[in-house]
Amino acid sequence: MLALAWPLAAANLLQMMVWAIDVMFIARLGTVPLAAASLSFALFGTIMWAMTGLTGMVSALIAAALGRGTGVLREVRRATRMALWLAVVSGLVLALAMLKGEAFMLLTGQERKISAVAGDFLAVLGWAAIPMLICNVLRSYVSALGRPVFATLVVGVQVAFAALGNYALVFGELGMPALGMTGSAIASSITAWLGVLAYVALIYSDRKLRAFRIFGRWWSPDWSYFRRLIVLGxxxxxxxxxxxxxxxxxxxxxxxxxxxxxxxxxxxxxxxxxxxxxxxxxxxxxxxxxxxxxxxxxxxxxxxxxxxxxxxxxxxxxxxxxxxxxxxxxxxxxxxxxxxxxxxxxxxxxxxxxxxxxxxxxxxxxxxxxxxxxxxxxxxxxxxxxxxxxxxxxxxxxxxxxxxxxxxxxxxxxxxxxxxxxxxxxxxxxxxxxxxxxxxxxxxxxxxxxxxxx
Incomplete structure (x- = not known):
């Protein structure tokens, strides 16, 4: 239990650092941007956490298939493929919902100026939901198959890139334009997609993970697994x-x-x-x-x-x-x-x-x-x-x-x-x-x- 749990716990702590880095850079922009970012992360973060519960149940299905020991390749591949589908669909729904971020802030009684800034920020940040949820599925996959340390490595890389991306895009360093809060939201999306690429590279580099061919025939649906994930998740x-x-x-x-x-x-x-x-x-x-x-x-x-x-x-x-x-x-x-x-x-x-x-x-x-x-x-x-x-x-x-x-x-x-x-x-x-x-x-x-x- 300890061998499996410590890399996942470390990855969770590092993930919190990714969010903290965004807040640290935005705080330098002033009180209104900081207030808007705090409200935005509270809304987006809570919904994202909830969505990971929907897609993360793939780990239970993978583990049960490994325990049964029959038809493992087929079951693991199809369950993971449908979890990736679900990640894209739910991420798209969340991204579209974030376009109404300003209206939600006004509905909760926030100041109009802060609500407007938060709305613009969420409209960009929302598109990070798709790669974040894909990362959650791939994290569940590698962990269920005995490679939880891969999750720690990926999030560790994301922490470093989040700091670099915010430094470059928020303040216009390293030859990049100064985009303020929008730059931080863009950095979040780039960091999330970098995580997806890192997971893919690690999966293809590992013989055991590569053997399940989870990216093969990605366009082919298996609605029974899709429904199962929704029912459980x-x-x-x-x-x-x-x-x-x-x-x-x-x-x-x-x-x-x-x-x-x-x-x-x-x-x-x-x-x-x-x-x-x-x-x-x-x-x-x-x-x-x-x-x-x-x-x-x-x-x-x-x-x-x-x-x-x-x-x-x-x-x-x-x-x-x-x-x-x-x-x-x-x-x-x-x-x-x-x-x-x-x-x-x-x-x-x-x-x-x-x-x-x-x-x-x-x-x-x-x-x-x-x-x-x-x-x-x-x-x-x-x-x-x-x-x-x-x-x-x-x-x-x-x-x-x-x-x-x-x-x-x-x-x-x-x-x-x-x-x-x-x-x-x-x-x-x-x-x-x-x-x-x-x-x-x-x-x-x-x-x-x-x-x-x-």
């Missing part, structure tokens, strides 16, 4: 929307309370998001390992893979929780000077929120890895409802009540996030514990014969 997408929507709504609530509270919230959430990338990588590994044993009908293997992932994911989050409790100022040094007088109010709120974040670290890691393990069992519909109900009923209700009807205000909103995570993690781990009784684990042929004799 759509609930994952809605699960991500439920979680991402709740956390994004917290930012809008904080904005209604006050600027220092919003600043402290942003800092604390950034640290929590960085920590989350590790259990998220473990969850991706769990989907592959559990999916392999699901395909082979090995209930014992399923249990070992799932519990190993849960131990690794929650164990790491226990470490980050301790850091948030006992060294919050050290962590905040990554973003600001905590001792600067002008940051005093914001830092005070950030430290208070980090204490709550320390509590939900364990539950966040637990729900992520439990969900990943259940996806390996191709169980996505019920976990979707667990997430929707857990986040948006007790979670949102607690946020609204404590945040606006009690003196807790921002702290109450964070307690609401914790409540949502507790309910969701409890529901998902209960389903994992009851997987046998719920019929989620396939019965091995030998066990079927024993039952028949009995």
């Amino acid at each position: 759509a609930p994952v997408t809605l699960t991500i929307v439920a979680e991402g929507g709740l956390f994004n709504s917290a930012a809008f609530m904080m904005g209604r309370i006050g600027a220092p509270e919003l600043g402290g919230h942003t800092l604390a959430l950034q640290l929590a998001a960085f920590a989350f990338q590790v259990p998220f990588g473990v969850a991706q590994a769990a989907t592959i390992r559990v999916g392999y044993y699901y395909g082979s009908g090995d209930g014992t293997g399923i249990a070992r893979a799932g519990w190993s992932a849960i131990a690794v994911g929650t164990g790491f989050m226990a470490t980050t929780a301790a850091a948030m409790l006992f060294a919050p100022e050290f962590l905040l040094h990554l973003y600001i000077d905590p001792r600067a007088p002008e940051n005093a109010a914001m830092v005070g709120f950030a430290i208070a929120y980090l204490r709550v974040a320390a509590g939900f670290q364990l539950f966040d890691g637990l729900q992520a890895v439990a969900a990943g393990s259940l996806r390996g069992l191709q169980d996505t519909r019920v976990p979707m409802w667990v997430a929707v109900l857990g986040y948006w009923v007790p979670g949102l209700a607690t946020m609204l009540w404590l945040g606006f009807a009690t003196p807790l205000e921002g702290l109450g909103i964070w307690i609401g996030l914790l409540v949502g995570l507790v309910f969701v993690s409890g529901g998902l781990i209960s389903r994992w514990l009851m997987r046998g009784r719920l019929g989620l684990v396939p019965v091995h042929e030998s066990e079927k014969k024993l039952r028949a004799i009995a």
Whole structure:
């Protein structure tokens, strides 16, 4: 589990650096561009994350095919090909939706000037969705076939190119025109397409990956696999929307309370998001390992893979929780000077929120890895409802009540996030514990014969 999970976790952390680099360069353009970019990345990033759930389920199908051991070449090739089709279609839909970015910003009550700048930025950034989703499919493919370090290498190259592209196109360096925010959006698209080319080159350079010929007859459809990916992936997408929507709504609530509270919230959430990338990588590994044993009908293997992932994911989050409790100022040094007088109010709120974040670290890691393990069992519909109900009923209700009807205000909103995570993690781990009784684990042929004799 560790061998498969660490490259995926590293790739997740590096991917966050790609987005951070864009923000760093745009911040130098002024307050309005930075505000517009922050809103744009919040919208585009949440939808992109959701779409990766739709296409990323190909890893479960590949792992199950490898576990069965029959017709592997055909199944892996067709599943991956249809996932690539789905990436292009969903990416195109997202790109067209981003053309209405300004209208969405105005609908949420943002300033007209900021909305206009964000709309122009999203109209260009949206076209990066297609190569980003293709990269997600190819990442799932190489990881399921035992080459997760390729994902780390590709995103590492993208980090370097994102910095170079922003430097050249935002400010007009290296002989390129100064395009400002538009230059950053173009750099994002170029960086994403570079990732696609890097994956293709790595796949053709590796004998095992090349043997499946996933790019052969790319025009030939297999609608059964296409439908299967949608049936399994759509609930994952809605699960991500439920979680991402709740956390994004917290930012809008904080904005209604006050600027220092919003600043402290942003800092604390950034640290929590960085920590989350590790259990998220473990969850991706769990989907592959559990999916392999699901395909082979090995209930014992399923249990070992799932519990190993849960131990690794929650164990790491226990470490980050301790850091948030006992060294919050050290962590905040990554973003600001905590001792600067002008940051005093914001830092005070950030430290208070980090204490709550320390509590939900364990539950966040637990729900992520439990969900990943259940996806390996191709169980996505019920976990979707667990997430929707857990986040948006007790979670949102607690946020609204404590945040606006009690003196807790921002702290109450964070307690609401914790409540949502507790309910969701409890529901998902209960389903994992009851997987046998719920019929989620396939019965091995030998066990079927024993039952028949009995």
